[in-house]
Amino acid sequence: QKNIPVIWRPLHEAAGGWFWWGAKGGDACKELWKLMFNTFKAKGLNNLIWVWTSEPNDEAWYPGDEYVDIIGRDVYNKTAASQMYNEYKTLKERYPNKIVALSECGNVAKISGQWTGGAAWSWFMSWYDYDRTNDITGSAFEEATHGHANIDYWKDAFANENVISRNQMPSLK
Template sequence: MTIKSVTACSLMLISLFSCKAQTPVKNQLVDSEATLETQNLYKNLFQLRSKGFLFGHQDALAYGVNWKYEEGRSDVKDVTGDYPALYGWDLGGTEDKAVNDIDGVPFDKMKKWMREIYDRGGVNTLSWHMKNPYTGKSAWDTTPHSFTSILPGGSHHKLYCEWLDNAVTFFKSLKGSDGKAIPILYRPFHELTGNWFWWCQNNCTPEEYITLWRFTVDYFKKNNIHNLIYVYNTSMVKTREAYLRYYPGDDYVDVLSFDNYLYNNPVKDNSYVEDNLNLIQIMNAIGNEQHKLIALAETGYETIPYNRYWTKTVVNSLGNNPVSFVLVWRNHGWQEQEKKMHYYAPFKGHPNEKDFVDFYNLPQTLFQNEITQLKLYNP
């Protein structure tokens, strides 16, 4: 029996007993009509906070370094023998009812993989690199007035509602083998405190952002979408005030999160660790007050050139805080346009894969095998 197997068995037993012993946590979802499976996932994520965090990877089943669309494959699995616990996907492309998402993944395949993930007890999360509704260009087009154009009464509000209808259709198509709606950690308008997307803070006021967020949540609920857990997401900020400036309100947010990537050699520059710890502690304080989960929703160190990135940099950047999940970005591989490799999880043969295996074997890192046994969609 492997270290991870022993840990998984112990974790399952601890969880089963602790659920009975602990005082119930106030963990009401934004959607009071959320499906039972969605409610169970949310409550169980609260229970898991003292045990560890779900490790996630974007597009984990779709492709990896030097492979694409191979059944049952994942770079993470190639290295550890286990899948991630959390799997990231993107809705970019649903605006035009496209066949493929923004990264070329066929939506039909995506839905198949999301069903497989749910069936084996894994967790799915969705972002949406929505193209600019005002100009028709990419999500990175920050033309002024793009955001205000889709607010109620705006020139492109009707178009935005049509795009939401496409998302409604997609969400309703997500069914497990049991016929039930697949719960989704949904992270709209992500990295809002940056300046690179049309929905970022440089293109809207807090009041406008809050209005659109609330309209969007209400629109999905009105259209009988009850399998979403809503994730508020900033880029790196340094203060509580900056983090909450665009916050839509406790009645509209289930999870507090942020995105932050490592760019500098962590041996020479410890700012990534220090910044992450600072913001995570800020979120944890807010989360404790408002009974919200916290997460590092997107991160990574491109090509992972440091041999202690996982066991030292990542672990130290989280500290002992109750982070629910950490997701690293996709393993695209060679980028012809930029003439460089682009990946954030190791693959078989990577020079620093041993550190990732050591990371995998830590008790606080939760991968597929552990959470399958924990049955996160059950009471």
Template sequence: MSAIAGDHNRFQVQPKLINPNADDCAKRLMAYLCDTYGRKMLTGQQIGVITSPEMDFIHRETGKYPAVGGFDFMNDSPSRLERGAVGTDTELALKWWEDGGIVTFCWHWNAPKDLIDQPPDNGWHRGFYTSATTFDLAAAFEDTDSEEYRLLLSDIDAISGLLAKLRDAGVPVLWRPLHEASGGWFWWGAKGPQPCIRLWKLMVERMTHMHGLHNLIWVWNGQHEDWYPGDEYVDIIGEDVYVPERNYVSNVKRFNQAADYTREAKIIALSENGPLPDPDGMLEDGALWAWNCTWYGDFVKSEQFTDWEMLRKFYNHSFTLTRDELPDLRSYLLPVRE
């Protein structure tokens, strides 16, 4: 066990958000996450893009719903809407919150322009992949009068409008944009860390100060220390981990890697996973993720990645929390001001 995993102080995170003007809904959720971190892990599940049977499937198999619902603004990207895509996840997320769940959003951001659009592998619908676009993020930042830079802003503004609907409904959002950047397979990471860090900071500043999105808790998921934008721009660190089929390891090495991105005590989440980690293994290794979010489709609907026995164990374990076990986050005690 590493010093970080073994040091209980690492789980004593102060419920202080990077946005000093955060809404009470975000403060309440952050306070709850800090209160449970290291003691319990929230179960989570991403829904599908076209159909979303995952939540009902889990309920049928385990008798429980996950505490955290994962949603995606993929089909709300303007370059997808132009081509006939229809975004549905905002309304689904509102319903999830009303039903007592916690909301997390990612954004498979279709490049604003320069889509290769050569099916099947590089069709427009895969425009978030580096292989499917020639959009150059570094060049966009070199000329802030360019069409490319203006499109970055307008796309951010479009998604901000949807996040504002959630804000106006009192929904706090675990907001995880620009995910897996260091992998390079998404265009926002294709030009190295510096342009991506600039885009992250631009998004934080614009969404917070121009759009007043004070309901956001910023979950950074760059997956490498060289891509870390700084503690003042990150509330929570997420790691996406896909291990081989039916491998139920705790992913402690990745947990410790994430903890090493900063000298501050930050909450660390398993923001995407394939096979479920065994809760007993997590407790043994000290890999006490704040929540997990299993990816959709066969990762949950078949026994290829996680067998039903482990699924039931995971959702009924004393270390994990399900939706029915959440408090009323609308009235959860606000953190005491320092």
């Protein structure tokens, strides 16, 4: 009712096969996305910014430009800026009329290196495990495939002139 924009990222990583919403394939997932989109619109939820999380080779899963505002990519353990640029470039080429975001990431190249290397994500969301008492990052989910962003990553991110924090954003109240 207050018309506050909400970044809405449902059914993420659908083509990955590890969530129930992708279990029935691309056509079923597209129909589910469209059903949710149309139902929410009919209920007056017009403040949602719809984010589709793209996976490599998932063109058959994409619900369509009219149902998506932003294209996101979830990336882990790509620590070279050139790898991150390739992820960014792939999305910009596949979806030229869409905003592109790093919708979920862990252990990846520092934001300054990504930006300098050409990966100008509109926004990013990093997973982390932070121990505020000791000012260190650890990980409750230590796996070879899902490292978290560490404190050096965060220091680099917040020092970057292209990054604004929540405290720097204008109030929507």
